[in-house]
Amino acid sequence: MIPKLHKPAWLSLALLSVWLLSSCKKDTDMVDPATKSSENQTINNWILENMRDYYYWNDKIPTNPAVTLAPSDFFDSILYSYDATSRPDGDRFSWIEENADELSASLSGESKTTGMEFMLYLRAQGSTSVIAQVLYVLPNSPAEKAGFKRGDIISQVNGQGITTSNYASLLYSGQTNYSFGLATVQNGAIVDTDLTRAVTATVLQANPVFLDSIYTVGSKTVGYLVYNQFVPAPNNSNGSEYDDQVDAIFGQFKAKGVNELVLDLRYNPGGYTSSSANLASLMGKGIDNSKIYFREEWNSTLTPYLKQQYGDEFFVQRFLNKSQNIGSNLQRVFVLTTDGTASSSELIINGLRPYMTVTTIGTTTHGKNVGSITIVDDSGKIKWGMQPIVFKSFNSLGQSDYSGGFAPNVEVEEPINLQPLGDVQEALLNEALYQITGNRLARRAVAEPNRLPALGSSIQHRANGGRMIKTLSTFKPSKF
Incomplete structure (x- = not known):
C-alpha cells in the first residue's frame, strides 16, 4: 500500500516484496573517502530518522547502528529481517533504491523494458542452465514488434547461454540492446533453435x-x-x-x-x-x-x-x-x-x-x-x-x-x-x-x-x- 505522505518526505504506502533486487552502485574510485563517508552519514541519518518514526518494527531497530556504511548496507543493517526459525514474524519486504524518481515511476507502471515478462526455470532438474519463458507481451512494445508471444522460450542472451550465475547480469542489468536466442520443447526436453530476435528496450508505460x-x-x-x-x-x-x-x-x-x-x-x-x-x-x-x-x-x-x-x-x-x-x-x-x-x-x-x-x-x-x-x-x-x-x-x-x-x-x-x-x-x-x-x-x-x-x-x-x-x-x- 502506498499513501503519499509528507514528513519532510513524501511517502507512499505500498505492499511490496523484495525479490531478486540488486542496487545500482556508482563508481566511487575518484571520490575522496572522507567526502563519501560524510555523504553516507547524511543519507543514513535521514534513513534512520524516518525508519524510527514509520517502520512497523521500529522498536527492533538497533540503538547505535553504523551510520558510515553505504546506504543500502545501512538500510539492511537496521531491518528486523525475516528468519524462518528465529524471526518468523520478521521483515521480508522492505527495500531501498538509489534513484527515487525511478522508484516512483515504477509504482505507476513506467520503466525501461523490452515489454515482455518472463518466468525463469532451470533447464532440467539439477542443471545450472536456465531458460526464460515469456508469460505475456505488452501491446506495441519492442518485444511484440520483434515477434515475441506468450509461451516463447529464451535460452540465450547476446550469444551467451543463460545460467544460474549469469541470468541476473544478462536479463536485469538495465542494458538496452538484446539479441535473444530461442528454444523449443520437443518430447518434454528443451531444445535450442537457430532462431534469434533483436529487441531494443525503451521507457514504456x-x-x-x-x-x-x-x-x-x-x-x-x-x-x-x-x-x-x-x-x-x-x-x-x-x-x-x-x-x-x-x-x-x-x-x-x-x-x-x-x-x-x-x-x-x-x-x-x-x-x-x-x-x-x-x-x-x-x-x-x-x-x-x-x-x-x-x-x-x-x-x-x-x-x-x-x-x-x-x-x-x-x-x-x-x-x-x-x-x-x-x-x-x-x-x-x-x-x-x-x-x-x-x-x-x-x-x-x-x-x-x-x-x-x-x-x-x-x-x-x-x-x-x-x-x-x-x-x-x-x-x-x-x-x-x-x-x-x-x-x-x-x-x-x-x-x-x-x-x-x-x-x-x-x-x-x-x-x-x-x-x-x-x-x-x-x-x-x-x-x-x-x-x-x-x-x-x-x-x-x-x-x-x-x-x-x-x-x-x-x-x-x-x-x-x-x-x-x-x-x-x-x-x-x-x-x-
Whole structure:
C-alpha cells in the first residue's frame, strides 16, 4: 500500500516484496573517502530518522547502528529481517533504491523494458542452465514488434547461454540492446533453435488493463478480466485513466448481464489501494461505502498521533459506491492465481471473502499482508528512495493470516506449452469455465506439465513481489 505522505518526505504506502533486487552502485574510485563517508552519514541519518518514526518494527531497530556504511548496507543493517526459525514474524519486504524518481515511476507502471515478462526455470532438474519463458507481451512494445508471444522460450542472451550465475547480469542489468536466442520443447526436453530476435528496450508505460472478454456458455454469461497491476493512471498523471477503463469494462459486463466473473491476477504483483478498492467495489456483493474493505495496523509510536490527527477512519479503507457494480448478479468470483499474485491482489481475495465466495484457481499466492511506504526527500538533496514496511492489513473480520499465501481452492499449474491468455483452452481459464459450467463444453486442453524448477520471474524482480498502494496527500506530521 502506498499513501503519499509528507514528513519532510513524501511517502507512499505500498505492499511490496523484495525479490531478486540488486542496487545500482556508482563508481566511487575518484571520490575522496572522507567526502563519501560524510555523504553516507547524511543519507543514513535521514534513513534512520524516518525508519524510527514509520517502520512497523521500529522498536527492533538497533540503538547505535553504523551510520558510515553505504546506504543500502545501512538500510539492511537496521531491518528486523525475516528468519524462518528465529524471526518468523520478521521483515521480508522492505527495500531501498538509489534513484527515487525511478522508484516512483515504477509504482505507476513506467520503466525501461523490452515489454515482455518472463518466468525463469532451470533447464532440467539439477542443471545450472536456465531458460526464460515469456508469460505475456505488452501491446506495441519492442518485444511484440520483434515477434515475441506468450509461451516463447529464451535460452540465450547476446550469444551467451543463460545460467544460474549469469541470468541476473544478462536479463536485469538495465542494458538496452538484446539479441535473444530461442528454444523449443520437443518430447518434454528443451531444445535450442537457430532462431534469434533483436529487441531494443525503451521507457514504456504499461497499461495494467491487459485483456477483457465475455463468454456465453448455456445460461452462464462469464466476464473475464486480465489485470496486471493496480495503477489508477499513467506516471505523472493526476487522473484516473486506468481506473476509468476498468469501470467501463464492468459497465459492459453489467449491460451484457454477466452473472459469473473470472478475475485473472496471476501476474499481478499489486498496486495502489485506491485501485484495489475500486476493483473490489465493482464486484463485491452487498457492499457500499459503509462497509469495510480492510483495516491497517501501524506501529505504536505513530498510531496515537494518527488517531489524534485523523481519527480511526485513517486506518480504514471502505468500499466505494459504484454504478457499474455487478455484485447483485454474482454469487461468487473466481480469481486465477500464482506465486506472482501479491499484495493488493491478495487484498482483493482477503477483503471480498467476508462478503461473497472467492474461489482461487492456480497455485499458492505470494503471501504479503503487510504494507510499506515510499519515502523520498522533498528537498531533493537526497536522491534515494526507500520502501519500508509500516503496517499490517486485516479484512473486516479481522483476518490477516495469509503470510504464507492463499493456497488455491483448485490447484492448476501452468503447463510448459502455454496457450494465449483469454483462450478457453488456456489451463487456468479452462478450469474456471469448467468450475462454472460443470461440464466439458470448454474441454480442458491436454497440456504437458511443467516440472522444471522455477527461479522467479521478471515481474517479481520488477515489482519486488508486489505492492499495495494507498494515496494520501495532506499528512504532515510534526516530530513525534
